Amino acid sequence: MVRAQPGARPRTLSSVRNVEVRRREQREQEERRIEPESVAPAPKHARLWHVTLSVSGERTPLPDVRRALEQLAHDHPFLLTSRYAADHAEIRYWEEARDLHDAAALALRLWGEHRHTAHLPPWEIVGLEVVDRETYHHRVAENAGPLPAAPVGVHPFRGRGNGE
Secondary structure, eight states: OOOOOTTOOOOOOTTSOOHHHHHHHHHHHHHHSOOGGGSOOOOOOOEEEEEEEEEEOSOOOHHHHHHHHHHHHHHSTTEEEEEEOSSEEEEEEEEEESSHHHHHHHHHHHHHHHTTTTTOOSOEEEEEEEEEHHHHHHHHHTTOSSOOOOSOEEEEOOSTTSOO
């Protein structure tokens, strides 16, 4: 048996963590933590925004457009309604975002981000409207602006100019 030198630290098994080591590591972690004053303020609560996204491009067979929009509705569960023709479509849905800028940015990315997974036509975004929930309901109450998204789902445009 080997004796320890006077004043030397006692020997421990290497697999057992020393209490002092744990305490030192905790102190170091606490020192590395960010102070509350330096943390950015929490963002305002997210709000609901009504989005109307219009896309247009080369003619695409109607069954392909419908199938793609149905897949988009499956991938993006907040989708309210889509209307489509062979060369254009309109998508309406609710987006949850901190402010108008964020809601618009999300809307502008929607078509491109889902283009491959939903097999969307290679159309470009030609229109975007984003209004807050209060404005949307005010418009509906006064019969101003587009009609409420009814019926919900994916539907062809009705009437002339539907691209059929």
